[in-house]
Amino acid sequence: MKKQNVRTLSLIVCTFTYLLIGAAVFDSLESSTEKQRKEVLQGKILLNPIKHKIESIVRRKYNITDEDFKIMETVVLKSEPHRAGRQWKFVGAFYYATTVLTTIGYGHSTPSTIAGKLFTMCYAMIGIPLGLVMFQSIGERVNRLSSVIIRSVKSSLHCRQTNASELDLICVVTTLSSLTIAGGAAAFSRYEGWSYFDSVYYCFITLTTIGFGDMVSTLHEAVIACITDMEASAGAVRLEGDVITANGSILSGHLDHQCTETTSLDPDDTSVCSCHCGCFTNPARNRSIKQQLIELDCKN
């Protein structure tokens, strides 16, 4: 067998093994938490052996019919993407276009029309290579600048070899990447109110273009809000200073103030309590149902 074929096969085997190891570790790290969350939601931990879901306790309390509950469920799920405000006005659409071009693809907003999906595909077909070439070009320039700086530093330190080696460049790139992540994380931690660790995680997931979308910066919404505020405080700007969208409408003129409100209804606000009691940690939400839960718990 040819040497290159052996190399390719070895790489495939290596990657597959790496995936298997990863799967085993992720399973051991996340599986128990997932199971616990599910069981709390299904009331298995709390209400064993009755096994009532929290959902059914609420439904029983109000005697909600199946179809009405399904409508409520649908309204809640369908309202969720709208909570963070309008995602498809110009600034949001620009954010979306950036996630397509960089292949980050958070998925916090995704096209729902056929035309939108079709345009996304055509857009990505040109945009992704364009983005790659641009980032490569910027990388080359950064490398060149780094070489010049390394050379001048080395000559000022009277080193024998003043040329920038590959190792030097790797060190510089690693330092720059770390600084970018550390600085970015500090900024997101400050403005998004995330923990520093979560902000580092967000920056890493974004810069590697994985882009899960479990954490998405809403700073672009601050831009929308800023434009809206400008519009409210200075009506004269309205006709001259605003961003014009493709269909000719004025960006901030179409903003719905109701949409930009931040909501505390992030599901993570109500985290599953670690004490296995099945209660929710947000005290404002849980009194009456919690009382029922306690009552049911006492009966067992």
Place this chain on the structure above:
Amino acid sequence: MKKQNVRTLSLIVCTFTYLLIGAAVFDSLESSTEKQRKEVLQGKILLNPIKHKIESIVRRKYNITDEDFKIMETVVLKSEPHRAGRQWKFVGAFYYATTVLTTIGYGHSTPSTIAGKLFTMCYAMIGIPLGLVMFQSIGERVNRLSSVIIRSVKSSLHCRQTNASELDLICVVTTLSSLTIAGGAAAFSRYEGWSYFDSVYYCFITLTTIGFGDMVSTLHEAVIACITDMEASAGAVRLEGDVITANGSILSGHLDHQCTETTSLDPDDTSVCSCHCGCFTNPARNRSIKQQLIELDCKN
């Protein structure tokens, strides 16, 4: 200014312009649909000038308190990721590891523990370069094979030049990519029940590693279900044939049959009606609330 700097600057300007154009088009394509959906959910279209949300109609009907509604909302939102079954058992974790390594990052399952997030970062730091090298190596092998085939075809056709040119290779790669997408789309369309267009969109978004996560194949759950069935039908396999996870537990032994049930509660099941009446298209869900909606509509 140096030629390379001009090139980089031009590329930045080009990409930025491309993003602006994209944003304008996405805005015009998606913004109105988003607005319409939001208005239907908020009852603005249907119940103007009363402007009751569908949500508040249901709440009024049952007289649900704010805090109980918020608990219900939280339970619905927190239950959503569990609907598709356990995501972190071995097969699901393998699927997740693959989305990390390839930078697709659907985000259908994301780590919720600090250890999981930390391991994801470490895992990606080695995994992504490994994946890139592997795919590059496979690409080289495919190119080599294509060159051999092109050369033999050309020589059998008695062409003057039998060497495979770059253009030939581009044609072959384009054809292969199109066939992969077309074939993959046919398979997903068949097994996931998606429309062919949606399947093409899914394959494209996956192969470009954008990975929004708005559509995620659940075929790996079929694998889980298959393992569970095997286990149920042949108890003897239990101790020998099952996959062992990192913490020593048997994969299928921990599977909850309740988790693998498919649910019809996908929010898209209840799509927003195009007739602006604000009703839902799934008839099974909407009789009593719809009646209320109609009654309210008649009052206006």
